[in-house]
Amino acid sequence: MSSRELVILGTSSAVPTRHRNHNGYLLRWDGQGYLFDPGEGTQRQMVHAGVSANDVHWLCLTHFHGDHCLGVPGVVQRIARDKVRHPVRAVYPASGAEYWQRLRHAAVFADTGVIEEQPVSGEHATIGPLTARRLSHPVESYGYRLQEPSSRRMLPDKLAFFGIRGPEISELQRTGSVRGITLDQCSVPRTGQSAAVIMDTRLCDAVFELAAGTDLLVIESTFLSAESTLAKEYGHLTAAEAGQVAAEAGARRLVLTHFSERYGFADEPAFLGEARRNYDGEIILARDLMKIPVPRRHP
Numbered sequence: 001m002s003s004r005e006l007v008i009l010g011t012s013s014a015v016p017t018r019h020r021n022h023n024g025y026l027l028r029w030d031g032q033g034y035l036f037d038p039g040e041g042t043q044r045q046m047v048h049a050g051v052s053a054n055d056v057h058w059l060c061l062t063h064f065h066g067d068h069c070l071g072v073p074g075v076v077q078r079i080a081r082d083k084v085r086h087p088v089r090a091v092y093p094a095s096g097a098e099y100w101q102r103l104r105h106a107a108v109f110a111d112t113g114v115i116e117e118q119p120v121s122g123e124h125a126t127i128g129p130l131t132a133r134r135l136s137h138p139v140e141s142y143g144y145r146l147q148e149p150s151s152r153r154m155l156p157d158k159l160a161f162f163g164i165r166g167p168e169i170s171e172l173q174r175t176g177s178v179r180g181i182t183l184d185q186c187s188v189p190r191t192g193q194s195a196a197v198i199m200d201t202r203l204c205d206a207v208f209e210l211a212a213g214t215d216l217l218v219i220e221s222t223f224l225s226a227e228s229t230l231a232k233e234y235g236h237l238t239a240a241e242a243g244q245v246a247a248e249a250g251a252r253r254l255v256l257t258h259f260s261e262r263y264g265f266a267d268e269p270a271f272l273g274e275a276r277r278n279y280d281g282e283i284i285l286a287r288d289l290m291k292i293p294v295p296r297r298h299p
Contacts, residue, residue: 003028003293004027004028004029004030004193004195004293004294005027005028005291005292005293005294006025006026006027006028006195006216006218006255006290006291006292006293006294007025007026007027007028007049007051007289007290007291008024008025008257008286008287008288008289008290008291008292009021009023009024009025009026009038009042009045009046009049009051009288009289010022010023010024010039010041010042010045010288011023011257011258011259011286011287011288012039012067012258012259012261013067013220013222013236013258013259013260013261014065014066014067014260014261015067015261016039016040016041016067016261017261017264019264019265019287019288020259020261020287020288021039021040021041021042021045021288022039022040022041022042022066022067022068022070022071023036023037023038023039023067023068023199023257023258024036024037024038024039024041024042024045024046024071025037025197025218025257026046026049026051026055026056027146027195027197028055029146029195029294032057032058033051033055033056033057033058034057034058034060034130034146035056035058035059035060035075036060036061036062036144036197036199036218037060037061037062037067037068037069037197037199038059038069038071038072038074038075039066039067039068039069039070039071040066040067040070040071041071042071042074042075043071043074043075043078045288045289046075046078048289049289049291052082053075053078053079053081053082053084054082054084054086056075056079056084056088057086057087057088057089058088058089058091058130059072059075059076059088059089059090059091059115060090060091060092060130060144060197061090061091061092061093061096061100062093062135062141062142062143062144062197062199062200063093063096063137063139063140063141063142063199063200064092064093064096064099064100064139065139065200068199068200069099069103070103072100072103072104072106073103073104073106073107076103076104076112076115077107077109079112079114079115080109080110080111080112081109081110083112084112084114085114086114087114087115087116088114088115088116089115089116089118089127089128090104090115090116090117090118091118091119091120091127091130091132091144092117092119092120093119093120093121093140093141093142094119094120094121095121095140096139096140097119100117100119120132120142122134123206125142129146129147129148130144130145130146131144131145131146131147131210132144132145133145133206133209133210134206135198135199135200135201135202135204135206135207136201136202136203136204136206136235137200137201137202137235138234138235141199141200141201141235143196143197143198143199143201143206143207143210144196144197144210145194145195145196145197145210145214146194146195146196147192147194148192148193148194149192150189150190150191150192151189151190151192152173152183152187152188152189152190153187153188153189153190154169154173154186154187155186155187155188158185158186158187159186162179162181162185162186164178164179164181164186172186190297191213193215193294193297194213194214194215194216195214195215195216195217195218195294196210196211196214196216196217196218196219196251197218197219198210198211198217198218198219198220198245199219199220199258200220200222200235200236200258201220201235201236201237202231202232202235202236202237203237203241203244203245207219207245208245208248208249211245211246211249211251212249212250213249213250213251214249214251214252215251215252215253215294215295215297216251216252216253216255216292216294216295217245217246217249217251217252217253217254217255218255218257218286219237219242219245219246219254219255219256219257220236220237220242220257220258221237221238221239221241221242221256221257221258221259221271221275222234222236222237222238222258222259222260223236223237223238223239223260224238224239224240224263224267224270224271224274225238225239225240225274227260236258238274239256239270239271239272239274239275240274240275240277240278242254242256242275243274243275243276243277243278243279243283244278244279246275246278246279246281246283247278247279247280247281251279251281252281252282252295253281253282253284253292253294253295254275254279254281254282254283254284255283255284255286255292256271256272256275256283256284256285256286257286259271268285271285272285282295
């Protein structure tokens with residue numbers, strides 16, 4: 001199986017700081033690279049992280065606030081300059097098509113034909129392996145979920161008991177039965193791995209649906225609870241709310257990111273403490289250039 005990991009390119013919200021770049025998240029998944037919300041400076045962060053333009057197969061925008069999209073011109077022009085040959089699917093809210101075109105053609109450069117635009121609209125959309133759900137933010141914003149199809153795990157002891165070996169195992173997996181012995185007798189269901197990227201939003205049903213049972217939940221935690229009124233006004237989550245989502249959704253690994261510039265590294269224990277009030281699983285406070293593996297699949 002190909003590596004599945006999250007490369008953090010930036011972790012700040014509206015304003016970058018000395019230590020945090022604007023947003024940017026590359027999810028490596030079975031040879032495909034899903035680049036979410038490239039903010040200003042993403043192209044340079046890719047260099048620091050060892051990520052090339054050829055690693056990008058999907059360019060996904062949650063919405064068109066600057067900290068989530070101002071890196072698009074540089075990324076697109078790098079894709080063109082490096083002569084990326086594979087298709088790069090661009091997924092973004094259809095309501096922001098005008099902004100997409102401005103970003104896509106922001107400067108004079110030798111263009112590329114590999115970018116395939118796939119705008120999303122409505123409350124729910126499916127684009128290949130991605131699910132998009134509309135969130136609650138002052139401008140139209142979508143969260144994304146990547147879901148591996150469910151499969152079955154073969155049980156060696158059962159295969160041995162029934163004397164199934166070699167080519168018969170492949171036949172059993174392909175057809176569902178061999179010599180009257182069924183696949184159900186020799187295997188158990190295995191839920192596919194999943195990851196969700198949820199940026200700017202208030203709490204809403206879509207947040208919990210996207211996060212449900214995820215192996216890796218990457219979610220904004222712009223504010224601490226002392227600023228909860230401000231968070232609701234501007235359509236953001238607090239760290240405590242992010243922990244609530246992870247707990248109620250049953251997420252396995254929680255990654256907090258998109259921190260307001262008012263907070264520094266010294267505030268990280270407060271973010272961890274607030275999220276921990278509701279969630280007792282693994283919590284990672286994102287920092288620029290971190291690489292975070294998707295948790296190993298359940299047995």
